[in-house]
Amino acid sequence: MSVDPGWYVDPADPETRRYWDGEGWLGAPIPVDATPPDGPPPPEPPPVPVAPATPATSPSVTTTPGWPPHPGSPPHAGPPPHPAPPPPHPGYGSQPTPGAGGWGPQAGPPGWPPQGTPPGWTPTGGPPAWGPQGPPPGWAPGWPGRPPEPRPHGFRLAGYGRRLVARLIDFSLVFALNALVNGWFVWRWLDELAPYWREAFRRASEGNTSSEGMPPISEQAGLLQIVILVIATALWLAYEVPAMAGNGQTIGKRVMRIRAVPIAADQPLGFGRALRRWSTLGMPTLLWYCFGLGLLLQLVDSLSPLFDHPLRRALHDRRAQTVVVEVPATTGPPATDDHPQPSGDTP
Template structure:
């Protein structure tokens, strides 16, 4: 599995982070709880070799002057206990081919596959369970929070439809009630015949189309503008979740918000086709349960967005990035990366 460039916890020294460029570690390590800079670290000038001391050579500890080791001591040329083998770096230090300015090419040595796992990691990717992604430093929203926000939004859109679509729905009910009343009466009497059933007029089909068009337009008008400016509908604001682009922490914009809504909202027009649109929307709504690691729904994948959980006490205004409320307490802040290592994704 190829691991993309980014700042990751150094497997050789879990208290530090280093930048992985897709082929090797580069740059100096930083503390694991420090905020990584944007992009790779700046290149460091090569270290100047220390001048040779004119002092006389001193024998290694535990080896007498005649050069013969004492019993139990390692042979000359063998590493001391706890010391790395020749050619291997100390814990937290880069490999020679990862050190700029030392005559080694930047990249893995022969035999290392391009884009493979960092040195010291088992083949196949992360050692153990991969850390939870934190887009833009924020945790991903859980499915429960997203579901509650969506139900709140559906309730609001339903109330709008009751006001705007109420007359058309009443007319449709009047058209189809005689048919279904007679069907129910015959079923109770054990009569399964369909002869002589009162048929709805041609106006019933037109009323269904008008109702679906109005319902779709109301949903679009309710969701797309606030999502484009602030990434939150009223339901998402109440629950404390927000939709952000994967590429940058900025407003979605109208085009991205419309693409995101199209995948979930436009199938409303297909409710007329034996409920096909409702089935498509159900599949889309459940898709975050099966998507890893970013928990994206189908409409998130189309718009390249993720849904994050805002810390308690944070508030947003349309067109602005989330800012902490002055009343936020230390207990309300997002845990640092020491307790929940970050696998930041771009």
């Protein structure tokens, strides 16, 4: 993969930093602790070509600019001699680049003539720590180390700890609602089961493992259990879906400063998306009476963000195409890392 242009530590001299233009090093090095400019370094001025020198043959012949006058010839009032061309910059014409025939000189900036090699010079390889490879040294195919964390719509992803605490707060509030609305049905259900469990505990204390003569569990107890689960599911739906449809936040999410947003755009979820999101986690409540099957499904859904990378989506997020992000503490546009300052590490 290509390396983005920018200022990086020179692998040949860790005490300096140079500009990488995507294909090669560009410009003069600067100290590693100096603040690099925003863009590439300014190009070096092109050298002035030197006119060929011709020796003077007679006193009447004028001297060539840049050459001393011939002995005995009058001084010539001509243009000032051309300055000598500056020597090639250490950053141009000396860095090796891979090629079909080995290492060759690297081209200089625009306007510079091609840099040749001294007579008899044979390419023997690059500077220390360089190998015959396209990217800068130390780079391998793929992203070096851990890739950056995605930021949907410019917001940071919510951590699992925040999401768990927010869900526990919401469960506590839904449980309080059930205590008010569902309390009488729960008391009736426990009253129907009491004779059976009292006899079971008495026999267990006596060491009696026989099940003969146990009080039967009435059909009304099974009906009450279904009613309790339906009411609990309805209370959870009424608590969560309208709040999530509006701004993607329940009370627990407000406290923990997180919210759910669609992956496609930063906008409200809407009732349909909020219902799909809740139903994946909330509807299994009706299956609690099936040997705890519903509770097992909800546990798997609650743990699924730990295994989803890189967006940390739960199963209900995947179904509704949502992602949970942190809400900034201050108002204003979210901060983005469009132009991060390069660190002192080698690219």
